[in-house]
Amino acid sequence: AQIPVITIDGPTASGKGTLAAGVAQALGYHTLDSGSLYRVTALAARRAQVAADDEAGLAAVARGLHLQFEGTNVILDGVDVTERLRDEAVGAMASQISVWPQVRAALFDLQCGFRQLPGLVADGRDMGTVIFPQAGLKVFLTATPAARAERRHKQLISKGIPASLDSLRADLEARDARDKNRSTAPLKPAQDALLLDNSLLGIEASVQQVIAWWNARL
Numbered sequence: 001a002q003i004p005v006i007t008i009d010g011p012t013a014s015g016k017g018t019l020a021a022g023v024a025q026a027l028g029y030h031t032l033d034s035g036s037l038y039r040v041t042a043l044a045a046r047r048a049q050v051a052a053d054d055e056a057g058l059a060a061v062a063r064g065l066h067l068q069f070e071g072t073n074v075i076l077d078g079v080d081v082t083e084r085l086r087d088e089a090v091g092a093m094a095s096q097i098s099v100w101p102q103v104r105a106a107l108f109d110l111q112c113g114f115r116q117l118p119g120l121v122a123d124g125r126d127m128g129t130v131i132f133p134q135a136g137l138k139v140f141l142t143a144t145p146a147a148r149a150e151r152r153h154k155q156l157i158s159k160g161i162p163a164s165l166d167s168l169r170a171d172l173e174a175r176d177a178r179d180k181n182r183s184t185a186p187l188k189p190a191q192d193a194l195l196l197d198n199s200l201l202g203i204e205a206s207v208q209q210v211i212a213w214w215n216a217r218l
């Protein structure tokens with residue numbers, strides 16, 4: 001039998017990571033935060049001074065990454081960069097470099113390798129459409145731009161990082177547009193995905209919904 005996979009795709013700040021972690025914990029599954037791979041590629045490229053429009057150079061950086069994963073922490077060249085990866089600047093560069101097909105191809109095998117027993121919950125933009133098209137359950141998570149900007153704002157403020165709600169909303173709408181309109185692996189629901197709008201739903205209720213869908217499929 002195939003190793004079970006649940007995919008959770010959706011736009012920036014829709015709560016994919018939190019939902020994926022909750023579902024994985026409830027089921028005892030592994031997680032793949034695929035956005036962190038685009039982010040760590042962006043960080044490594046910046047350090048190597050490879051430009052965001054140098055597709056072949058970026059793909060070489062992606063193929064040459066020395067990564068380790070410790071729980072949800074990402075170790076690059078022996079240094080824990082988990083916090084650095086959350087920087088808005090790193091996220092913005094990740095969004096720019098992820099438009100390149102060669103970069104996406106370079107990260108393909110790495111992502112497939114996360115599929116390990118007893119199962120995987122993978123979150124991103126193309127988990128259900130490109131990386132794990134055979135997944136047993138595909139969720140497409142949405143929330144209004146206002147709800148997402150509000151969440152990101154709270155997160156930053158709670159970490160003591162000053163942020164403007166308006167500019168966060170403008171940023172995430174720009175990133176949504178880029179993710180949806182790129183020609184390779186655009187952000188869109190898989191044709192067999194179930195839609196979950198969590199604008200008004202708490203994390204616990206969202207996890208319960210996904211678990212209920214999963215149990216209905218078993």
Ligand code: C5P
Pocket residue numbers: 012013034035036038039091094095096098123124125126127175179
């Ligand atoms: O989800 P996160 O904000 O960490 O992702 C950072 C960027 O990486 C996104 O804006 C998106 O452009 C890109 N990404 C992607 N495909 C994925 C995950 C992330 O293109 N599966």
